[in-house]
Amino acid sequence: MTITRLEIDAARIGVLCGGTSPERPGSLASGQAATQALTDAGLKAEMIDLAEVPVTDLAGQIDLALLALHGLGGEDGKIQGTLDTLGIPYTGSGVLASALGMYKPTFKTLLKAHGIDTPAWTVLGAAQSVASAVARVEQQISDWPIFFKPCSGGGSLVAGIAHDRADLESLLSAARSEPYEQYMVEEYIDGMPCTVGVLEIDGDLTTLPVLGVETQRDFYDYEAKHDLSQRTEHCPAPLPATQLQEMRATALNVHRLLGAHGVSRVDFMAGEGRTAVLEINTIPGLSVKGNLAAMSRAAGISYPEMVRHVLRTATTKPAYVP
Ligand SMILES: Nc1ncnc2c1ncn2[C@@H]1O[C@H](COP(=O)(O)OP(=O)(O)O)[C@@H](O)[C@H]1O
Ligand SMILES: [Mg+2]
Known part of the structure; x- marks a missing residue:
């Protein structure tokens, strides 16, 4: 209908x-x-x-x-x-784009096939032994530290940096009591966590200004995401104009590549000489203090207008979306 x-x-x-x-x-x-x-x-x-x-x-x-x-x-x-x-x-998105966006390993395989930079990765089972996890990391990721997260997670939950085997062991053992069955480790990218909103406005798919986050915490973790005093947001992010442009163009590319519809948010790590895609969120947070609202504000779009644009994406979807 x-x-x-x-x-x-x-x-x-x-x-x-x-x-x-x-x-x-x-x-x-x-x-x-x-x-x-x-x-x-x-x-x-x-x-x-x-x-x-x-x-x-x-x-x-x-x-x-x-x-x-x-x-x-x-x-x-x-x-x-x-x-x-x-x-x-x-x-927003239909079944296929939603599922692809949720499962980071398949999403990253798609990026890699299209020459879009994303950190090297390998998948670990929740019950995987530490010895075999370490062997995989040493085989497939160039060096420590590495970043650990669920394959289908979000909100920085059950994620962390491992500097060595002992750190990986404690991350894996904490993960065992969580509802995720698969985890992944990624090459660690040093840089600023950034995100780009993609929003359909009056039929045109547009990108919002890049938002960059600074935090004193080890990474943009659950606490930093939920406590404003633990982070400083910049929109646009304080990065070279060419890097900002590159992120906006890549976000639009990624949204289209996935077949996402109407709204999404593509997360990056922006380092010196490296801009890597981490993930796409096919249902970005819609709270007033959330990233999408902040990026919209920077583009001159009020919160109620932003919600209205999101709502309209339900009217512009093609008749059949897989
Ligand atoms: N490969 C990585 N290198 C460095 N930091 C990372 C890496 N992957 C994730 N992070 C950190 O974790 C945060 C959340 O990662 P992300 O992949 O966006 O997962 P989530 O779905 O939990 O938001 C990022 O903003 C960043 O601070
Ligand atoms: Mg994210």
């Missing part, structure tokens, strides 16, 4: 958020802020926590879904496929 731009004003909009993903808190913040912005604009929006309402109950209850879900089960194509089956139009 499709919905036109005109029909949005009368539509019953469900802002889907929460659920049981490890990224539930961020998702609730996204959902609350987006619902508020839509109701303030006079639209019929309702915040729906998928931990309380099964998605299959939404058939006939809403005309349109604004997705504010992050992480496993929400950003990975599963909800998207269910909504497709139920005939409920939704914002």
Whole structure:
């Protein structure tokens, strides 16, 4: 089922958020802020926590879904496929791009095939022995330190830097009690964590100014993401104009390469002489203090306008998206 731009004003909009993903808190913040912005604009929006309402109950209850879900089960194509089956139009990417964006190893394979720089990596099972993990790292990654993270994670959860075998051992053992089954280690890139928002505005896919983060912490970790006093954001990032341009062009490329729709955020590590893509977020955080809102502001787009642009992506999707 499709919905036109005109029909949005009368539509019953469900802002889907929460659920049981490890990224539930961020998702609730996204959902609350987006619902508020839509109701303030006079639209019929309702915040729906998928931990309380099964998605299959939404058939006939809403005309349109604004997705504010992050992480496993929400950003990975599963909800998207269910909504497709139920005939409920939704914002952002379809099943394929969502799933590819969620699983970092396949996403990175795609980047590599297209000559886009991404840190070298290898995949580890949660139950992998330390000895075989170390052997893999030493074979496939040029040197320590390395960066450890879940293959399908987000929010910097269960991630960290390992300077040596002992660090990797403690990261692996902490990971065993987490809900992720696969982890990856990456070549460590020294530089500034940066992100670029991609947003469809009046039918045109545009990039927002690059946002760069400085933090005193070891990396842009969970604490730095959730506590403003632990980070300083710059938008645009204080980097050479050519590097900023390169990141914006690459973000657009990556969004298109994946077949993402309407909105995304591509994360980078920007070092001297190296600009490497880390990941794509097909449902970027939508909170008022989030990266997408900050980048939009720098482009002269207010928060309510940004939410409206995201909402419209539900009306511009091709009839069939795999
Ligand atoms: N290969 C790497 N080298 C250095 N730092 C990294 C690397 N990968 C991730 N990081 C750090 O971890 C943060 C989160 O990584 P990212 O791949 O974006 O995962 P998430 O899905 O958790 O956001 C980055 O912003 C950066 O600070
Ligand atoms: Mg990230």
